[in-house]
Amino acid sequence: MKRLAHRTALPVRRAAALGSLAVLVGVLAACGSKSSDQPKPPEPTLKDGAPVVALGDAGLPTLPPAPPLPEVPAGLPPVPKIAATPELVALGELLFSDPRLSSTGTLSCASCHDPAHGFAGADRVNTAAEKRNARRAPTLVNLAWQTAYGWDGRADSIEDLLATHLGGQLDAKLPDVIARLAEDPVIQAHFARVGGEQIVPALVAYTLTRYEGAAPWDRYEREHDKPPELVVGYGLFMTKAQCSVCHTPPLYTDGAYHALGLISVPDQGRGMVEAGKDGQFKTPSLRGAAKRQGFFHDGSAETLDAAIDWHLQGGRGAGADPSIIDPALRPVTLTAAERTALGAFVAALTAK
Numbered sequence: 123m124k125r126l127a128h129r130t131a132l133p134v135r136r137a138a139a140l141g142s143l144a145v146l147v148g149v150l151a152a153c154g155s156k157s158s159d160q161p162k163p164p165e166p167t168l169k170d171g172a173p174v175v176a177l178g179d180a181g182l183p184t185l186p187p188a189p190p191l192p193e194v195p196a197g198l199p200p201v202p203k204i205a206a207t208p209e210l211v212a213l214g215e216l217l218f219s220d221p222r223l224s225s226t227g228t229l230s231c232a233s234c235h236d237p238a239h240g241f242a243g244a245d246r247v248n249t250a251a252e253k254r255n256a257r258r259a260p261t262l263v264n265l266a267w268q269t270a271y272g273w274d275g276r277a278d279s280i281e282d283l284l285a286t287h288l289g290g291q292l293d294a295k296l297p298d299v300i301a302r303l304a305e306d307p308v309i310q311a312h313f314a315r316v317g318g319e320q321i322v323p324a325l326v327a328y329t330l331t332r333y334e335g336a337a338p339w340d341r342y343e344r345e346h347d348k349p350p351e352l353v354v355g356y357g358l359f360m361t362k363a364q365c366s367v368c369h370t371p372p373l374y375t376d377g378a379y380h381a382l383g384l385i386s387v388p389d390q391g392r393g394m395v396e397a398g399k400d401g402q403f404k405t406p407s408l409r410g411a412a413k414r415q416g417f418f419h420d421g422s423a424e425t426l427d428a429a430i431d432w433h434l435q436g437g438r439g440a441g442a443d444p445s446i447i448d449p450a451l452r453p454v455t456l457t458a459a460e461r462t463a464l465g466a467f468v469a470a471l472t473a474k
């Protein structure tokens with residue numbers, strides 16, 4: 123797949139128009155010229171009383187130290203080697219919800235991958251170019267353990283995915299994004315700190331370090347006193363209901379592709395990458411699923427319960443195409459109590 127031209131570090135563009143901050147450079151430079159034995163001048167403040175942003179040597183704001191990389195929560199395997207530094211993640215966090223990434227200035231990554239709902243979308247939404255998406259934005263948690271990206275796994279890395287995703291979803295061209303960000307001294311200070319306009323590496327570092335773990339079940343699993351309903355739910359998940367065949371612990375995904383008979387939107391899925399796999403999509407992790415507001419690649423299930431019930435019917439709900447259903451997905455009949463217990467177990471895979 124085509125790589126982005128802007129992956130390498132570019133010289134940081136000095137913001138020509140620093141606005142009011144330019145005045146402050148003068149103020150601080152004047153302070154700096156005083157000899158050290160003189161009493162320290164009072165902290166300069168703006169007219170409205172807001173504290174002044176300290177400016178570094180390059181005339182850019184001094185950033186607070188980047189927080190350390192997030193720790194991998196309990197219940198997850200050791201994290202594979204990932205290209206993330208605290209500084210890249212700090213920049214990535216800002217860019218992730220910055221609408222200046224889109225041509226229209228209206229859409230950011232967070233508009234579709236909602237951080238408040240597991241970095242997933244509720245339903246299919248329009249791209250910045252007003253095209254209807256065929257797919258719902260999947261969750262971005264625990265991507266560090268994945269090896270293929272997109273519902274169809276067509277990209278080998280997040281970097282590869284973003285090479286087309288930035289244009290496809292945000293209608294963004296990197297040179298235009300860089301030009302729009304040139305006016306922002308804070309972003310420029312971040313660029314200076316990471317050694318260039320590292321937009322894609324920063325977004326990759328941020329998304330790769332979104333972890334979802336430390337769920338109630340991770341704690342109970344190690345304890346003797348497990349809530350009886352969760353023990354029943356776990357047993358069903360692992361055996362009778364066959365969920366673990368595809369949603370394999372501890373990540374609760376097998377990283378593979380399966381067809382559940384969902385055809386509300388014409389979509390070849392994995393078939394676009396591998397012949398004979400039409401209608402198959404990547405198994406989403408069930409960690410954090412209770413935070414999401416929409417389910418399945420086409421957003422056709424509005425609730426977690428509806429998604430679970432679709433599986434229990436063996437993918438044979440209204441409007442399904444039985445001819446493309448994975449043989450591992452079989453109809454399962456549960457008692458009302460068993461169904462409740464299975465739901466409670468799936469919910470216990472989401473941190474409170």
Ligand code: HEC
Nearest residue numbers: 230231234248249257258259260271272273274280291325
């Ligand atoms: C308009 C909605 C939209 C916007 C904006 C958007 N995405 Fe996505 N994202 C999607 C959809 C839809 C998919 C699924 C793509 C596919 O399967 O082809 C996706 C997939 C992904 C994936 C792959 C996840 C996986 O499990 O394989 C990553 C990573 C990602 N997006 C990151 C980002 C980042 C970073 C941004 C901001 C630069 C962004 N997205 C902006 C809708 C969006």
Ligand code: HEC
Nearest residue numbers: 363365368380403404405406417418419429433448450451
């Ligand atoms: C044959 C493999 C397979 C089995 C068995 C299976 N799943 Fe799934 N599951 C998938 C795949 C693949 C998807 C995504 C399908 C799509 O969106 O097209 C999925 C999606 C889901 C989702 C929606 C997640 C999201 O973010 O969209 C939930 C919830 C879920 N499964 C729960 C379960 C439960 C509970 C069971 C057991 C009753 C189960 N699954 C059994 C493969 C499987």
